[in-house]
Amino acid sequence: MPSPRTPARLTTRAFLLAVGLLIVAEGVVRLFFSSSMSGRFDYGYNPTAGFVERADGTVSLERSGGRRFFPQRFPVQPPPTTYRVMVVGDSVPRGSSLESSYARQLGSLFASEGALCEAWNLAVPGYGVRRVQVVLRQALRYHPSLVVLHVNDSNEYEDEREWRRSREFQGWHPRNWLMKSLVFRRLYEARTEKVSWELLPEAVRGRQGVNDADAEIAASMNPARLAEWGDRVRTVTRESVRLCTEAGVPVVLVTQARRTRLADGRLGLDDGGLDAFAQSLTNRTVAWVAMSRVFRDADLATTYADGSHVRPPAHQALARALRDTGLLESRRAARAP
Amino acid sequence: MSFVSWQYPFFLLAVVALYWRLPLRGRWWLLLGASYLFYAAWDVRFVALLLTSTSLDYFCGRAIAGERRPLSHVALLSALPLGWLIVCREVLPHLPVDVAWPDVGGWSLAMAAVLPVAFTLLYAWGWRLAESRRARAFVTLSIASNLAVLGFFKYFNFFAVSLVTLLAGAGITVHWTLPTILLPIAISFYTFQSISYAVDIHRGKAHPARDFVLFAAYLGFFPQLVSGPIERAGRFLPQFETPRVWDPVCLHQGLRLILVGLFKKMVVADNCALVANHVFDPRTPLDGWWAALGVVAFAFQIYGDFSGYTDLARGSARLLGIELSNNFQFPYLARGPSEFWQRWHITLSTWFRDYVYIPLGGNRGGTGRTLLNLWITMVVAGLWHGASWTFVLWGAYHALLLSLYRLATPLARLEASTSRMGRIVAVALMFGLTLGGWAIFRCTSLAQLTHWVAALATWPAAGAISVLRPAGWVLVHVAPLVLWQWATVSRRDEAETDAWPWGARGLAYAVVLLLVASSAANDQEFIYFQF
Numbered sequence: 001m002p003s004p005r006t007p008a009r010l011t012t013r014a015f016l017l018a019v020g021l022l023i024v025a026e027g028v029v030r031l032f033f034s035s036s037m038s039g040r041f042d043y044g045y046n047p048t049a050g051f052v053e054r055a056d057g058t059v060s061l062e063r064s065g066g067r068r069f070f071p072q073r074f075p076v077q078p079p080p081t082t083y084r085v086m087v088v089g090d091s092v093p094r095g096s097s098l099e100s101s102y103a104r105q106l107g108s109l110f111a112s113e114g115a116l117c118e119a120w121n122l123a124v125p126g127y128g129v130r131r132v133q134v135v136l137r138q139a140l141r142y143h144p145s146l147v148v149l150h151v152n153d154s155n156e157y158e159d160e161r162e163w164r165r166s167r168e169f170q171g172w173h174p175r176n177w178l179m180k181s182l183v184f185r186r187l188y189e190a191r192t193e194k195v196s197w198e199l200l201p202e203a204v205r206g207r208q209g210v211n212d213a214d215a216e217i218a219a220s221m222n223p224a225r226l227a228e229w230g231d232r233v234r235t236v237t238r239e240s241v242r243l244c245t246e247a248g249v250p251v252v253l254v255t256q257a258r259r260t261r262l263a264d265g266r267l268g269l270d271d272g273g274l275d276a277f278a279q280s281l282t283n284r285t286v287a288w289v290a291m292s293r294v295f296r297d298a299d300l301a302t303t304y305a306d307g308s309h310v311r312p313p314a315h316q317a318l319a320r321a322l323r324d325t326g327l328l329e330s331r332r333a334a335r336a337p
Numbered sequence: 338m339s340f341v342s343w344q345y346p347f348f349l350l351a352v353v354a355l356y357w358r359l360p361l362r363g364r365w366w367l368l369l370g371a372s373y374l375f376y377a378a379w380d381v382r383f384v385a386l387l388l389t390s391t392s393l394d395y396f397c398g399r400a401i402a403g404e405r406r407p408l409s410h411v412a413l414l415s416a417l418p419l420g421w422l423i424v425c426r427e428v429l430p431h432l433p434v435d436v437a438w439p440d441v442g443g444w445s446l447a448m449a450a451v452l453p454v455a456f457t458l459l460y461a462w463g464w465r466l467a468e469s470r471r472a473r474a475f476v477t478l479s480i481a482s483n484l485a486v487l488g489f490f491k492y493f494n495f496f497a498v499s500l501v502t503l504l505a506g507a508g509i510t511v512h513w514t515l516p517t518i519l520l521p522i523a524i525s526f527y528t529f530q531s532i533s534y535a536v537d538i539h540r541g542k543a544h545p546a547r548d549f550v551l552f553a554a555y556l557g558f559f560p561q562l563v564s565g566p567i568e569r570a571g572r573f574l575p576q577f578e579t580p581r582v583w584d585p586v587c588l589h590q591g592l593r594l595i596l597v598g599l600f601k602k603m604v605v606a607d608n609c610a611l612v613a614n615h616v617f618d619p620r621t622p623l624d625g626w627w628a629a630l631g632v633v634a635f636a637f638q639i640y641g642d643f644s645g646y647t648d649l650a651r652g653s654a655r656l657l658g659i660e661l662s663n664n665f666q667f668p669y670l671a672r673g674p675s676e677f678w679q680r681w682h683i684t685l686s687t688w689f690r691d692y693v694y695i696p697l698g699g700n701r702g703g704t705g706r707t708l709l710n711l712w713i714t715m716v717v718a719g720l721w722h723g724a725s726w727t728f729v730l731w732g733a734y735h736a737l738l739l740s741l742y743r744l745a746t747p748l749a750r751l752e753a754s755t756s757r758m759g760r761i762v763a764v765a766l767m768f769g770l771t772l773g774g775w776a777i778f779r780c781t782s783l784a785q786l787t788h789w790v791a792a793l794a795t796w797p798a799a800g801a802i803s804v805l806r807p808a809g810w811v812l813v814h815v816a817p818l819v820l821w822q823w824a825t826v827s828r829r830d831e832a833e834t835d836a837w838p839w840g841a842r843g844l845a846y847a848v849v850l851l852l853v854a855s856s857a858a859n860d861q862e863f864i865y866f867q868f
């Protein structure tokens with residue numbers, strides 16, 4: 001392998017060029033892409049929650065972890081007479097599409113009744129109460145007239161896991177050093193999302209991903225863990241409601257009800273104790289909508305797409321139930337000249 | 338410790354930094370310590386086996402050369418495996434570190450205790466033989482002990498299960514409780530290197546190491562310990578014995594080899610593995626399109642994986658001023674099976690040529706005898722890869738190809754063709770035949786192989802559409818490799834870039850680094866570690 005052309009200096013021009021190119025690439029990425037990716041390895045715990053203020057006075061929703069918002073952009077300040085509704089939560093309020101989600105349906109309902117209203121769907125799939133609260137803290141900075149807080153207790157395992165990962169990434173461990181570089185991170189993401197997701201079927205990708213479904217099931221069968229998660233859901237939700245109250249923003253709690261098979265074989269709904277908890281929080285500025293009540297008489301086989309998620313017509317029903325709380329009406333009345 | 342683990346760069350950096358500051362003997366100690374640490378990172382018990390081969394072959398090697406050592410030395414050094422196992426059992430678990438130390442069973446200790454007694458007796462007996470028979474006896478002892486270690490740890494359960502199945506077929510039911518035998522990583526490689534050491538001393542092609550630490554560092558040398566290249570003492574040992582002088586060229590070549598190795602492993606192999614693992618999962622429903630794509634993906638996976646490993650090994654060794662043998666030379670450009678084996682896993686195929694095929698008679702005894710030697714060699718080479726009938730079949734398949742290319746004149750003519758079109762056809766045909774071999778190699782059972790072959794009977798139009806995107810994935814990751822090889826094919830070394838202009842080299846390094854970094858999360862182990 002020795003070659004007469006191999007130079008005998010410690011560094012070579014080729015090496016210096018490669019290093020120089022990488023430094024330039026890192027600079028370019030930091031200059032132009034940092035806002036859209038800086039929180040990637042915070043796994044949803046980045047304080048910005050993926051809200052990025054643009055120079056044109058708008059806020060765009062980027063990522064703050066592996067999960068994403070529906071792409072949306074809104075002005076920092078809502079127009080003076082427009083009411084701003086913000087829905088935060090997990091995959092249930094997110095819905096299968098932006099248009100069919102109850103956030104947008106609620107906006108349409110108000111609009112059909114002559115109100116100037118903008119409704120933003122700030123729900124992110126897989127988020128438990130802690131990460132939902134990170135989103136809520138950001139949402140409250142952008143002058144909502146009403147916050148809809150979807151309360152669910154089924155994402156605590158993922159919340160915990162992602163918290164662990166985010167701490168690990170912020171730590172010293174050399175395993176994470178490569179991804180501290182934004183150019184490497186950008187390329188890694190591009191490869192994953194633009195190439196891998198495009199070209200590899202789910203069946204192929206699924207084998208590669210870290211599958212901790214067994215660990216999740218084991219955790220969800222552990223009464224002590226469930227009790228711990230239940231306590232956390234209540235504590236953090238109470239704190240989220242307090243944040244809204246302190247910001248002077250009315251809040252509607254939507255409590256999740258899961259579809260279950262009852263002992264007699266029929267389908268039923270299980271609120272997991274969330275209804276009673278949410279009811280205990282209600283007051284003049286805190287209203288509550290229970291999915292268990294909204295869908296009490298519904299055909300659960302068609303209303304639900306699976307154990308937790310509901311189909312678009314059910315989103316419409318939830319939007320109507322939210323409107324019927326009258327919170328936004330009272331807000332409008334209070335602000336009327 | 339894997340080359341692609343996060344620990345390895347720190348480990349290598351520390352070893353390289355220390356190595357060049359030490360005197361020659363200090364370097365041997367450093368390499369010995371580093372190599373054993375590297376090996377023990379998988380399982381501390383494995384070190385006892387490496388010590389077994391080391392102590393036995395050290396004394397056998399010197400005895401073959403006519404150098405007698407005191408029996409007390411023989412007994413003491415051959416008791417090192419026992420000593421190490423006692424340390425593993427009695428000392429390591431009490432260390433204040435958070436490590437799950439593996440259990441050392443009573444059987445392991447008993448076997449290690451028998452070793453110094455048995456070997457010392459055999460050693461003493463060997464020296465009582467007539468001088469004309471002594472060297473041969475010690476060569477036999479070395480080969481037998483290495484094959485015994487390899488046979489027990491790698492093949493005992495395979496042959497026992499095969500025997501039970503055979504007896505069941507004959508209507509005889511036996512109820513044996515087979516022991517759980519752990520297959521120590523790297524065992525196939527260092528036992529073969531040990532055998533070649535003893536045989537080469539006997540043949541006068543190498544001299545024995547006259548220092549135990551030197552020999553232990555030579556046999557356990559961490560860059561090539563786990564998956565080769567399988568080195569020969571005549572070429573390799575002098576590199577340890579001669580003081581190497583620091584030269585920045587070692588740094589340039591070493592880093593370049595490491596970069597190319599990472600590229601082959603992390604960009605090509607690990608990404609092709611996604612498709613190959615899917616196709617060769619017994620639960621995956623297959624049609625002809627998927628079966629074909631899977632085997633193409635596997636062909637590039639195993640090539641990228643193993644040649645990437647070799648480049649990483651060569652690069653790591655180069656940083657220490659040591660040059661390892663090249664193991665791969667554009668194997669998929671081979672025009673026939675004979676050329677394929679001159680380009681693929683070169684140190685293994687030359688090992689089998691020199692220590693199995695030629696001693697069997699090679700091609701000196703007529704066509705029939707030559708073919709028989711060929712078949713024996715290839716079947717044994719297949720079995721070397723793993724204790725499974727699919728590997729035996731894979732060896733037989735390559736023996737069949739070698740036989741066909743010898744017997745069928747048109748094929749032989751095609752392999753020797755020098756015209757451009759002839760070479761293209763020959764390479765394409767050989768690549769297709771190689772794929773057939775890889776399907777046998779990759780299937781974990783004959784039933785799975787049957788499933789894969791059956792899938793080739795159906796080529797639905799819908800399947801062609803579904804396979805397009807994953808085929809694109811394979812292409813995206815293979816294309817940079819093809820491009821790289823196209824640019825280096827005239828150099829006979831896959832990592833050689835010295836002929837390129839420095840600007841092109843710098844750009845290529847930057848792009849390769851970016852590609853490696855974007856694939857860094859795959860974290861897959863090397864395939865050849867299991868052999």
